[in-house]
Amino acid sequence: MHVTGYVSEAVIKRLPGYYRHLRELESGGIFQISSQELGKRMGLTASQIRQDINSFGGFGRQGCGYSVQELKKHIMSIMGIDKKHRMIIIGAGNIGCAVARYPSFTREGFQTIAIFDKDNAKIGLQVNEITVKALDELDDFVRHNRVDIAVFALPANGAQAMLDQMLSLGIKTIWNFAPIDLKTPKDVVIVNVHLSDSLHILSYKMTHTAHE
Amino acid sequence: MHVTGYVSEAVIKRLPGYYRHLRELESGGIFQISSQELGKRMGLTASQIRQDINSFGGFGRQGCGYSVQELKKHIMSIMGIDKKHRMIIIGAGNIGCAVARYPSFTREGFQTIAIFDKDNAKIGLQVNEITVKALDELDDFVRHNRVDIAVFALPANGAQAMLDQMLSLGIKTIWNFAPIDLKTPKDVVIVNVHLSDSLHILSYKMTHTAHE
DNA sequence: TAGATTGTTAATCGATTAACAATC
DNA sequence: TAGATTGTTAATCGATTAACAATC
Numbered sequence: 001m002h003v004t005g006y007v008s009e010a011v012i013k014r015l016p017g018y019y020r021h022l023r024e025l026e027s028g029g030i031f032q033i034s035s036q037e038l039g040k041r042m043g044l045t046a047s048q049i050r051q052d053i054n055s056f057g058g059f060g061r062q063g064c065g066y067s068v069q070e071l072k073k074h075i076m077s078i079m080g081i082d083k084k085h086r087m088i089i090i091g092a093g094n095i096g097c098a099v100a101r102y103p104s105f106t107r108e109g110f111q112t113i114a115i116f117d118k119d120n121a122k123i124g125l126q127v128n129e130i131t132v133k134a135l136d137e138l139d140d141f142v143r144h145n146r147v148d149i150a151v152f153a154l155p156a157n158g159a160q161a162m163l164d165q166m167l168s169l170g171i172k173t174i175w176n177f178a179p180i181d182l183k184t185p186k187d188v189v190i191v192n193v194h195l196s197d198s199l200h201i202l203s204y205k206m207t208h209t210a211h212e
Numbered sequence: 213m214h215v216t217g218y219v220s221e222a223v224i225k226r227l228p229g230y231y232r233h234l235r236e237l238e239s240g241g242i243f244q245i246s247s248q249e250l251g252k253r254m255g256l257t258a259s260q261i262r263q264d265i266n267s268f269g270g271f272g273r274q275g276c277g278y279s280v281q282e283l284k285k286h287i288m289s290i291m292g293i294d295k296k297h298r299m300i301i302i303g304a305g306n307i308g309c310a311v312a313r314y315p316s317f318t319r320e321g322f323q324t325i326a327i328f329d330k331d332n333a334k335i336g337l338q339v340n341e342i343t344v345k346a347l348d349e350l351d352d353f354v355r356h357n358r359v360d361i362a363v364f365a366l367p368a369n370g371a372q373a374m375l376d377q378m379l380s381l382g383i384k385t386i387w388n389f390a391p392i393d394l395k396t397p398k399d400v401v402i403v404n405v406h407l408s409d410s411l412h413i414l415s416y417k418m419t420h421t422a423h424e
Numbered sequence: 425t426a427g428a429t430t431g432t433t434a435a436t437c438g439a440t441t442a443a444c445a446a447t448c
Numbered sequence: 449t450a451g452a453t454t455g456t457t458a459a460t461c462g463a464t465t466a467a468c469a470a471t472c
Contacts, residue, residue, distance in 0.1 A: 010439065012416055016409035020391060034453065043393070046453090047441050054455060062454040063448040079412050080419030098310040102407065104391075110411060149414065173418040175411060179232060179316075181255070189421050191414040193407065195314065197228035199322060199387060200291050202361065202403040204224055206385040207292030209401050222463065246429065258429090259465050266431060274430040275472040 007055050014052060015079055017042055022072035034065035084109045087149040087175075088141070090162055092117040092125065092132045095177045095195075096153030101128045110149070114141055142169045149173045156180040223264050227291055229254055230264070234284035246277035296321045299387075300353070301363040302374055304329040304337065304344045307389045307407075308365030313340045322361070326353055354381045361385045368392040 021042055025033060035049040042049070053059055053066070059074050060066045076082045087105075089096045092115050099105070100112050115127055118135045125132045133141065150171050152159055159178035166174065167188065174190045176182060179197070182190055233254055237245060247261040254261070265271055265278070271286050272278045288294045299317075301308045304327050311317070312324050327339055330347045337344045345353065362383050364371055371390035378386065379400065386402045388394060391409070394402055 007420075008439070012413060015416060016406065016412040017393070019412065020393075020409070036453080045441065047443090048439090050454065050456085051440075058455065060454050061448060062446070063452045065453065079416040081412055081415050085415065094310040094313045098306040099407075101306045104408060105411065108408070110415075148418070172421075173414065175414050181229070181232075187422060189414065189417040191410055191417065193405070193410050194228065195311075195405065196316060196320070197232070198403055198405050199317065200228040200231065200293055201224060202385065202387050202401065203293050203297065203322075204227060204291040205401040205403065206360070208219075209384075210399060220463070248429080257465065259467090260463090262430065262432085263464075270431065272430050273472060274470070275428045277429065 005055075011052050011055055014044075015075060018052070019072065019075050019079065019081070022068055022075065025068045026072060030068055032065050033068055035060070038066070081108060084111060085148045086111055086113050086146055087151055088113060088138075088147050089115045089151040089153055090135075090138075091153035091155075092119075092122045092127060093153060096151070097127050099151055099153060099177075100130060112151075113145060113147070116141075138165070139169060142171065147171055149175055152176040152178050154178055217267075219267050223267055226256075226264060227287060231284065231287050231291065231293070234280055234287065237280045238284060242280055244277050245280055247272070250278070293320060296323060297360045298323055298325050298358055299361040299363055300325060300350075300359050301327045301365055302347075302350075303365035303367075304331075304334045304339060305365060308363070309339050311363055311365060311389075312342060324363075325357060325359070328353075350377070351381060354383065359383055361387055364388040364390050366390055 021038065035046040035053075039046045039049045050060070053071070056074065056078055059071050087110055089100055089112055096115060096117075100115055106112070112128070112130060115130055115132045116135050116138050117123060117132050120134075122132050123134045150166050150173070152162065152174055154162060156178045159176070159180050160182060163174065163182050163184065166172075167185070172188045174182070174188070176190055176192045177195070179194055181192075184190055233250065247258040247265075251258045251261045262272070265283070268286065268290055271283050285294075299322055301312055301324055308327060308329075312327055318324070324340070324342060327342055327344045328347050328350050329335060329344050332346075334344050335346045362378050362385070364374065364386055366374060368390045371388070371392050372394060375386065375394050375396065378384075379397070384400045386394070386400070388402050388404045389407070391406055393404075396402055
């Protein structure tokens with residue numbers, strides 16, 4: 001078991017895939033798996049699987065492979081998804097409501113504790129048993145409740161100002177659905193879900209693939 | 213202007229970012245931009261900008277930079293987003309409805325022409341002026357209407373079978389929101405939006421960043 | 425012409441793959 | 449012990465960065 005050093009972005013992006021596949025294997029009653037087999041399932045080489053896993057520690061056993069349950073537990077702990085996370089959602093539009101209602105987030109410990117919107121028509125609505133609050137109440141709410149993650153489900157033109165407000169409130173983790181690259185200090189963590197970008201990539205690929 | 217050859221996945225993933233930034237520049241009334249400046253905006257090096265753009269052709273002008281309008285037009289054409297795309301959505305749950313209602317997709321030429329669900333309670337509902345149809349009607353609908361893209365907004369456990377159905381109907385372009393890595397022949401184009409994966413990456417990063 | 429900036433080749437860096445000794 | 453498979457080092461491959469001649 002070696003000391004954990006720098007972990008590359010490429011490895012980080014693969015972690016959720018490991019988690020998903022190990023979960024599947026576990027619920028399929030499989031206890032042990034080799035890098036070879038896991039690689040085949042995930043579309044990676046056995047070598048890459050071993051390299052990836054070893055950037056966190058020697059979780060395998062020579063001659064046998066990896067314990068599905070143990071490896072899954074390790075990866076959950078590495079990703080921090082064995083802990084609860086409290087989220088607020090900014091914007092009660094399509095995306096904000098979809099996130100609030102997405103059942104597996106709650107089930108996996110990502111709990112939505114408040115939703116805010118600036119539109120008076122939306123304030124007071126119930127979304128998945130949470131009442132939409134006015135944006136005016138945001139500062140006060142954050143000062144009285146622990147918030148781990150802010151979900152940005154608002155238009156691009158308000159997003160940068162909202163980020164600055166978050167920073168002033170000490171919130172440094174943003175899950176951003178607004179179609180904009182936000183400027184941030186480097187201790188702030190932002191992960192983007194740019195739906196239009198994703199659709200445009202699909203468009204590119206269908207345009208440049210034979211038989212389309 | 214050189215002949216277009218192989219374009220790496222890394223470049224493809226950056227294309228929508230170019231489009232977004234060029235659109236912003238254009239609406240800001242900026243006509244000309246250097247690789248230097250564009251790089252600063254996008255968080256890339258000038259060198260990378262020039263390499264990226266040159267994998268498609270020499271769109272710049274030595275001494276002057278790139279014409280914002282022209283470059284944007286080229287990139288739109290390269291991504292195929294200057295054309296209309298007809299989408300059907302499989303699943304009228306949170307995600308399916310959010311996609312159907314997302315205004316900028318329609319505005320940008322990605323038109324939802326039908327939504328299907330297997331749940332009888334949902335059939336007949338209106339989502340953004342489209343009536344939810346029964347899955348039984350899917351085959352018939354596809355045979356009588358041109359469909360470019362199928363959006364998978366259904367649970368993971370039904371996704372693989374649905375993909376096979378799509379292939380049998382000749383649909384080879386899938387925008388997949390189901391949390392599963394689908395197995396496909398290689399002329400099929402799939403782009404995944406794995407929301408849980410994205411949230412897990414956020415969790416990893418917040419867990420491993422100082423001051424969190 | 426002089427200055428600026430591209431297009432493109434070469435150098436570097438990092439990620440993936442291959443190989444193999446260690447060991448279960 | 450023999451077979452299997454990891455952990456880890458070395459080789460390869462590809463992407464990013466640097467450098468500079470071409471040219472607007």
